[in-house]
Amino acid sequence: MKHLLILFFLLTTNAFAQGPFGDYAVVKDKDGYVNIRAKENAKSQIVGTLPANTLVNVYFWEDEPTPPNWIAVDKGYVHKSRLKKVQDFPSIGRAKEQGNSITITGKGISVTLIKQPFDKTKHKITKKDLGGYDQLIIDGKEIYGGDDSLPQDHYKNITVTINGKNVPIPKSAYDDLYEIFYFSSSVYYDKEAEALYILAHNSENASAYEVCWQIVKGEYKGRVIGYPL
Structure with missing residues (x-):
């Protein structure tokens, strides 16, 4: 097991997984990209770039002593100095909960997340046998949080x-997310990249999951979904 493990994806195409002590991080490199190395050293073969x-998921594994400065991705390693944690960017402000909504405002930014009770009469519900337990399928999608x-x-x-301009968030960004815990929501802003990150930790026990939505220069880019072990 690696000291730091990242399972990552380019937001528009792939899926993330998650491990214990999970965190989110963003590639930051003056060259505009970071090299992925085959092994945990700067002289190793370059097998790709980010x-x-x-946006990537970062995982801290406490029982592996080495290598301390490299992070595993799906096909190699990147140096941790080329990543910055999302939570190290400034938070835009405190959350205000009201009824079934929570609003976080500050720095010219406003984020409101609204939840509603699940009404089974308005959805198509099936189950998928995964060998030992059933996975709920709602409106044709496997769900998170159930x-x-x-x-x-x-x-x-x-x-x-953002600065009075609405950022369209597609329904697909949240329509498979269930069991909402508002108290865990937070928003961070990377001023240099004009990037906004909305984090939420939802559900509990075996169905707990995390989600991080990314908005760059006023445009929704995608999300990261992860499961804490």
Whole structure:
């Protein structure tokens, strides 16, 4: 098991997994990209690259002493100095919860997340046998935050405004996310890259998951979904 493990994806195409002590990080390199090395050293073969501002999941494994400065990705390693944690960017402000919504505002930015009770009569619900337990399929999608029982709630809408301009968030960014815990939501802003990160930790126990949405220069880019072990 590696000291630091990242399972990453380019936001528009792949899927993330998650491990214990998970964190989110962004590629930061003056060259505009970071090299992926075959082994944990700077002289190792380059097997790929990650563009600047690519969002990745970072995992801290406490029982592996070496190598301390390299992070594993799906096909190699990157040096940890080329990553910056999302939580190290300034938080835009405190959250204000009201009814079924929570709003976080500051620095000319406003983020509102709204949840609603799950109404089974408005959805197509099936189950997929995964050998020992059933996976709920709602409206044709595997869900996050649920097991084989119906969820209690889910996101109704996410609205984002930056300097008075609305940022469209597609329904696909949240329509498979269930069992919402508002108290864990937070928003961070990378001023240099004009990048906004919305983090939420939802559900509990075996169905717990995390999500990080990324908005860059007023445009929604994608999300990272992860599961803490």
